[in-house]
Amino acid sequence: MRPIAIFAALLLTLTGCTQAQDPPKSHESNIGVQLFMWNWNSIAAECEFLAQAGYDWVLTSPPQEHITGDPWWVHYQPVSYELQSRLGTEAQFKEMVQSCGDHGIEIITDAVINHMSAQDSGVGYFGTEFSKSVYPGLYNESDFHNCQLTANNQILNYNNVLEVQSCELLGLSDLNTSKPEVIATLKSYLEKLLDTGVAGVRIDAAKHIYAPELAVILEDLPEATVVMHEVIAGGPLQPEQYTDTGLAWEFEYPANIKSYFDSNVISSAANASRWSGYLPSTDAISFITNHDTERNRSALSFREPKVFEFGTAILLAEGYGSPQLYSAYAFDDYDFAPIDNRGLISSPDCDSVVAPNASYTQGEWICQHRWQSTINMIEFRKQTDGKQITNTKKDRGIFGMGREDAGYFLINIGNAAYSAEIETMLPPGVYCDVYNAVEDCDSYKIEIDDDSILRFEIPAETAIAIHRGLLDQ
Ligand code: LM2
Ligand code: CA
Numbered sequence: 001m002r003p004i005a006i007f008a009a010l011l012l013t014l015t016g017c018t019q020a021q022d023p024p025k026s027h028e029s030n031i032g033v034q035l036f037m038w039n040w041n042s043i044a045a046e047c048e049f050l051a052q053a054g055y056d057w058v059l060t061s062p063p064q065e066h067i068t069g070d071p072w073w074v075h076y077q078p079v080s081y082e083l084q085s086r087l088g089t090e091a092q093f094k095e096m097v098q099s100c101g102d103h104g105i106e107i108i109t110d111a112v113i114n115h116m117s118a119q120d121s122g123v124g125y126f127g128t129e130f131s132k133s134v135y136p137g138l139y140n141e142s143d144f145h146n147c148q149l150t151a152n153n154q155i156l157n158y159n160n161v162l163e164v165q166s167c168e169l170l171g172l173s174d175l176n177t178s179k180p181e182v183i184a185t186l187k188s189y190l191e192k193l194l195d196t197g198v199a200g201v202r203i204d205a206a207k208h209i210y211a212p213e214l215a216v217i218l219e220d221l222p223e224a225t226v227v228m229h230e231v232i233a234g235g236p237l238q239p240e241q242y243t244d245t246g247l248a249w250e251f252e253y254p255a256n257i258k259s260y261f262d263s264n265v266i267s268s269a270a271n272a273s274r275w276s277g278y279l280p281s282t283d284a285i286s287f288i289t290n291h292d293t294e295r296n297r298s299a300l301s302f303r304e305p306k307v308f309e310f311g312t313a314i315l316l317a318e319g320y321g322s323p324q325l326y327s328a329y330a331f332d333d334y335d336f337a338p339i340d341n342r343g344l345i346s347s348p349d350c351d352s353v354v355a356p357n358a359s360y361t362q363g364e365w366i367c368q369h370r371w372q373s374t375i376n377m378i379e380f381r382k383q384t385d386g387k388q389i390t391n392t393k394k395d396r397g398i399f400g401m402g403r404e405d406a407g408y409f410l411i412n413i414g415n416a417a418y419s420a421e422i423e424t425m426l427p428p429g430v431y432c433d434v435y436n437a438v439e440d441c442d443s444y445k446i447e448i449d450d451d452s453i454l455r456f457e458i459p460a461e462t463a464i465a466i467h468r469g470l471l472d473q
Helices: 004-014 040-053 072-076 090-102 161-166 180-195 211-218 252-263 272-277 291-296 305-317 372-383
Strands: 032-035 057-059 106-111 121-123 129-131 200-203 226-229 247-249 284-287 322-327 390-395 398-402 407-412 418-423 429-432 445-448 453-458 462-467
Touching: 032 040, 040 057, 040 090, 090 106, 106 180, 106 226, 180 200, 180 211, 252 284, 252 305, 305 322, 305 372, 305 407, 305 462, 372 407, 372 462, 390 418, 398 418, 407 418, 407 453, 429 462, 445 453, 445 462, 453 462
Parallel strands: 032 057, 032 322, 057 106, 106 200, 200 226, 226 247, 247 284, 284 322
Antiparallel strands: 121 129, 390 398, 398 407, 407 462, 418 453, 429 445
């Protein structure tokens, strides 16, 4: 018996890295997780675990006051910038930022600044009375675009930049981000978010804001503020147009990962040119799914937990971008949100989660970020930081990838076992297969022989991962 955690602690002591001072993290080893719809108290409680597991940052759902209603997406219809929502109060938000910070976990929060609501009128979650184009103390009619390019002012043609940026996305009243008063109001909202201690913001619907106007909105934020732009490439609008002022999600990444599992052919993953169309790694956030792609089925989802687990492992094994993992709840209905009997978002219970289940029922929190293989792959990511991809292996359902002398990852998504004989750069020795070893390495040893060859019969639908941090001799 040799629990992995103990081994890792031992390794730390042996290498003398016991000081509080951590080595500087590269962008690619800065690991985040989107805790979609997790309430503030639950995130606060999770940060100790996240820190131990090697996570660095959390992306939250939007914190501002929203329209009332049951669906999860009410949070994407702001009615004021009070930090009061079904996810928690302002005090709870601040307390989360503080206690996560105490554990070294940074909070990135979702800033919905392109638009307000799509409702003709109503009373918000915190009591704000509003109409679609009047939000007391913030905006009135003249602060919104009136694009007059389409019959109902909504975006129809994604090839027309003016339409995408000044008409209404899904009928959501679109802020006139060229107007000084609007810019000032958005600046003060972002400042308010930053004042809570968050490390940065996700700019929701960034593509729908003209990049130079967004740059003005962001220009006074402290230098170190992390900005993450959501720009799904389409027509003339590309994420590259936004990376002067922040990072951007590379949406080709999850699409490619999904395509391998759809086709049962993963060999092209080992194709170096696959990345040539991606954003430069240092500008990118890499991910296998988010709350939108999980719902529109353009990426992996909780419905295939084993595939989701594989996809997460590939994401962590490859050195591309700052990886953002995803953890949320099961659903049958697109709109469904897990609500408790007080009308608040329910609290996840992730204790005892170590592996994916066969299936989940609506409302169940999946806790993907706690799966043991995922946590072990976070360590793989850190152990292989800065290493090139080498010694690739491709063969239909087979994708093998070395990270120089620091690690090797191999996956077989085919339906037959595969006798691998792969040259690596790893020093000879007995390694622990961290993808499969949950409690200890005893039955999960993999040998690299004297010629640095990995000889291993990998069963169908299996992945293995070895790295230099867990080497027996
Ligand atoms: C985003 N990124 O740019 C979010 O990631 C995405 O989740 C948001 O849409 C979107 N932009 C706007 O902030 C979500 C959700 C939509 C939902 C909107 C507004 O994906 O389904 O739209 O929030 O709450 C809903 C209804 C839709 C209706 C709209 C307006 O689903 O059918 O459109 O409200 O009433 C008529
Ligand atoms: Ca807009």
